[in-house]
Amino acid sequence: MEINNVQVCNVCLSPSDDGEKRVYVKALCGGEEVLICTSCIPRVIHESGELVKSNAEVKATLGL
């Protein structure tokens, strides 16, 4: 998801502003748009969509 123009992975919560070059893929989960970083994409594909947090869960985890 995007918080203040910072992309945050809905699986591992890695932010786009930590200095590392990361690609985020936009996807839909539970009817909402989510972002998944490329290192998490294979996990979601091979394991389960259960790994993807809802935007509300991401915000709660980040204490927002």
Ligand SMILES: [Zn+2]
């Ligand atoms: Zn990730």
